[in-house]
Amino acid sequence: MFKKICGVLSMLVECVRMSLQNIFANRLRSFLTVLGILIGVAAVIALITTVNAFSGSLSDSFKTMGAGTLSVTVTGSDLKSGLSTKDLNALTELPAVEGVSPQESLRSRISHAGSHDTRIRVTGRSGSYFAKNEGLVSRGRPINVIDENNSSRVCLINSDVTETLFYGVDPLGETIYIDGMPFSVIGTLADDSAKSVTSIMNGSDEIVIPYTTAMKMNSVNVVTSLTVYLADGVDSDTANDELEEWFDALFSYEEDCYSIMSMSSIEDTMQSMLSMVSSLLAGIASIALVVGGIGIMNMMLTTVTERTAEIGLKKALGALPWQIQVQFLIESFLLSMIGGAAGIALGLGLSMFLCSMMSTDFLISVQAILLGFGFSAAVGIVFGWAPARKASRLNPIDALRSM
Amino acid sequence: MTFFRMEKINKFFPMGEEQAHILKDIDLTLEEGDYLSILGPSGSGKTTLMNIIGCLDVASSGRYILNDREIEDLTEAELAHIRSREIGFVFQDSQLLPRLTAQQNVELPLIYAGTSPAERRRRAQAMLERVELSDRMNHFPNQLSGGQQQRVAIARALVGGPSLLLADEPTGALDQKTGRQVMKLFGELNGEGRTVIMITHDTNIARNARRIVHIIDGELTEGGDAADV
Incomplete structure (x- = not known):
């Protein structure tokens, strides 16, 4: 054998x-x-x-950016087109929610001392956005609550904008014009500031201003896009349910007024x-x-x-x-x-x-x-x-x- | 014990609507150590007879017994087994594989018989020595003369230790002188006790055998001793 x-x-x-x-x-x-x-x-x-x-x-x-956040887009009903400041405060009071970060985008002409005139995307953000994402600001200070409340004309700019507008000049404290309105530069953004879901689709922020200022410039008084930061130990499914309940009540149980996306659902x-x-x-x-x-x-x-x-x-x-x-x-x-x-x-x-x-x-x-x-x-x-x-x-x- | 016996072997081939009767009631008996020539012109049925003797083909009717085994009862695998153990073929054209050396060509039948590599090498070398080609073992066929190639083919036929050496026009592709050398080798091998059957159309070649049978139109007639032809 x-x-x-x-x-x-x-x-x-x-x-x-x-x-x-x-x-x-x-x-x-x-x-x-x-x-x-x-x-x-x-x-x-x-x-x-x-x-x-x-x-x-x-x-x-x-994984690095999605943990503990939900992204909410509000389309609104006929009676209520978005979230007011009062709604935002009520939302923050929910037990599952630690903070919210509204955002408002616009495309604007920007210039500095008559030098350049380019169209660029300007993003309105809140102080809590900077508080939640460390390392966004490379120099200067982030946006704070006072800026939000006063709709201050302050901005943070990224390195590309810095290079275009301030070649060889320190931008901090300088004034740039966004749609003709003067904004003082309070800080610069770090290069890897891709910290939100939207940044994957849209690329990283170029100019950041307080979201209240952005709302004024867009002539809107309600927030339609925001990131919700969850309290410690709350998983996104539970938070999702709680938020849905709250939003349903807010929009009088009308359908298709809002959508809530978790990072994991987007990733899936x-x-x-x-x-x-x-x-x-x-x-x-x-x-x-x-x-x-x-x-x-x-x-x-x-x-x-x-x-x-x-x-x-x-x-x-x-x-x-x-x-x-x-x-x-x-x-x-x-x-x-x-x-x-x-x-x-x-x-x-x-x-x-x-x-x-x-x-x-x-x-x-x-x-x-x-x-x-x-x-x-x-x-x-x-x-x-x-x-x-x-x-x-x-x-x-x-x-x-x-x- | 019966070494080799054919009784009333018939072979038919379909030719269009008709059956061509190629072999007619062949009777042939051989003892071990015989040296037989089957002499016949082309078209006489001698190749068909050789195929049946060599277990490449089976008869349409009749009995063929080789080493006590009834060939017509065997399966294709058993026929292959008999071809590898009992029969050594030598073809008209040496039919060596061009990409194998002389030694590898001789080893070929042993590969299919499942012999171990060391044993294969030993036996192939011994056989090549027997046909006086020990200095050509690693040559490829195209580096050998026609006579040398035919001797490699004979070594290949003998390496499995067959009881029957079956040669089809073994000198057909050779010149007179080389042909005579090959015939001398056949004579020696027969002298050593091997049974040899040679098929040819050449009377001079056939005369090298000790016994000659004629095949004409599929009928075999005894030709008597070689000296009488």
Whole structure:
């Protein structure tokens, strides 16, 4: 029994050796044959690795900024178009709520001493926004309650605006004009001030002014967009329920007056969109694998025809049909695996490049590599099966006659 | 014990609507150590007969017994087993695999028989020594002369230790001188006790055997001793 197993093993080793010889004897043909598999595997690998890296960095940034906050957008009813200052104060009183940070955006012309005149997005924010997100202000002071109450004309600007307006001049204490109105610069924003959900969609803030000032400039007296900071130990589902109850009462139980989004619900939505897109793309990429498989099948069928005499000879020398079949299967398997390995290498290289383009961390996904090998092994066996079977069924006499 | 016996072997091939009768009631008996030539022109059915003797094909009717086994009862796998253990084939054109060395070509039948690599090497080298090619073991077929190639093919036929050496026009692709060398080798191998069956259309070649049978239109007739032809 042991001897028999050894015999089979050494036969398999010989099959591998002969297959490699055949593959490398026809280098160009083998290369062209595996090109399809190579491209297919590379595409699948690059896709999976890149999407994984992207969704990983996405959920990381959601985790760092999303903990303990809910984002509320108010569309309002006919009677009540948004939240008044009184409503905001009442909201802050809720047990689940530690603070609220309203925001109001506008696009404005800004200039400094007649130097520049550009259109830029100005965001109105509250003091609690700065209190909740440390490290937003690199120099100067943040907006405080007094600024809010007085609708003061003060602003914080980011480094891009600083460079545009104050090249070589210290901006602190200077005056800039937003839609013609003078604002004094009280601070500068740190570069990585992407601390809210909206910043993912809209990019980071360029100019921040008190939200009350922004409301005046927009001629509105109600808040329609705000971030709610939850009290310690309150999970977002409970807080969500409590807020819904409060808002329902506020809008007299009219429907569709507001929406509450938690970071995790936004993340879930984005991740599911991402995985839908990636599986769609993977589906398209796997068409390349099928095409590659057909290429291998075609090449193997040609090989079987070319080597009819060899098959006949081997049969005459005592090779069993399954031994012939195994030999051709091994050959198509190896061919496909060589293509797969090259495809994995190319795919990883490609996704490394893509990750550096998107400046996300590149992670080698073991799962993707196993998938690549699995795919090419399956393609090799599935598409090699028919040619190998054809070879094993050749009648030795007919095969020998073709000598 | 019966070493080799054919009784009333018939073979038909479908030819359009009709059945072509290729072999007609062949009777043939051999003892171990015999050296037989089957002599016949092309189209006489000698290749079909060789295929049946070599267990590549089975007869349409009749009995064929080789080493006490009824060949017509065997499955394809069992036929393959007999081909690898009992019969050594030598073809007209040496039929070596071009990408394998002489030694690897000789090892080929042993691979399918499941022999261990060390044993394969030992036996292949011994066989190549027997055909006086010990200095050509690692040469590829295209680096060998026609005669040398045919000797490698003979070593390959013998390496499994077959009881029957079956040769189809073994000198057909060789010049006179090399052909004579191969015939000398066959004579020696027979002298060592191996049974040899050689199929040829060449009377001069056939005469090397100790016994000759003629096959004409699928019918076998005893040709007597080689000296009488």
